[in-house]
Amino acid sequence: MHMFQNLKLVVTTFLLTNVNADGITKDFIKKFNTYNEVCRGMGFKDGTCQASEKSIIAFHARTSKGLHNLASNAVVVFGRVTLNVGSAYDGTTGKFTAPRDGIYSFTWTGVTAAGSWFNTVIVHNNNLIAYNIADGNAGSRTMSSGSATAIIKMKKGDKVWIRPKGREARAGYADWCSFSGFQLF
Structure with missing residues (x-):
């Protein structure tokens, strides 16, 4: 409910600051006549401004076993999927x-x-995007880890691995x- 109240404030502020000299709002009102339509336009459920489950794309997965001697063109399979909304x-x-x-x-x-x-890359439709290094060969006596993040513009059907x-x-x-991963917008 708190988010819905904040949205009301944002919309009201927008409307009040976008009124022309005749007191008629710009084409914002033409596109969204009620708060529920604003919410639907943003991918939220009616009345609550909570994200609808089908508008969310998010996943998290872990390796389900140790991986040994992977070839450089192999796909790393993170087989233990703990979240897969969408x-x-x-x-x-x-x-x-x-x-x-x-x-x-x-x-x-x-x-x-x-x-x-375990040096890895993220691949988008066969294009290398970013690198990640976990190098236990650098004289260390302990485990080594590395993390990386990539933001990628994708079309429907594009693949990442x-x-x-x-x-x-x-x-x-x-x-x-x-x-x-998850969809930003």
């Missing part, structure tokens, strides 16, 4: 498919044991590597 992430293939056009945010974390490495970078990679532990 069903856009496939835990069997490791790929996210955009259900609609938009800007998406992705974050992934790689963890490896001492003496190993994580793959190893360079020589054969090893993620030492189940559940410690993760991949998540």
Whole structure:
């Protein structure tokens, strides 16, 4: 309810500051006649201004086992899916498919044991976008981890996935590597 009250204040402020000399608001009123229509236009449920479940795209997944000797072009499969609102992430293939056009945010974390490495990249339709390094070979006696985030403009049907970078990679532990994402707008 608090969010709905804030939206009322924003809309009222907008209307009051966008009145022309004749007291008629600009074409904002023509597009949205009631607060519920404003909410629907923003992807919210009627009356509450809460996001509707079908307007949300978000996922989080972790590796379900240790990954060893992955080839540089393999897809890293994060098979333990803990959240998949919108069903856009496939835990069997490791790929996210955009259900609609938009800007998406992705974050992934790689963890490896001492003496190993798990350098990865995020791939958008076969294009390398960003890199992540977890290098346990740098003289460390402990595990190494790395995290990265990428913001990607996608069209409906575009795919994003994580793959190893360079020589054969090893993620030492189940559940410690993760991949998540959501649609910003």
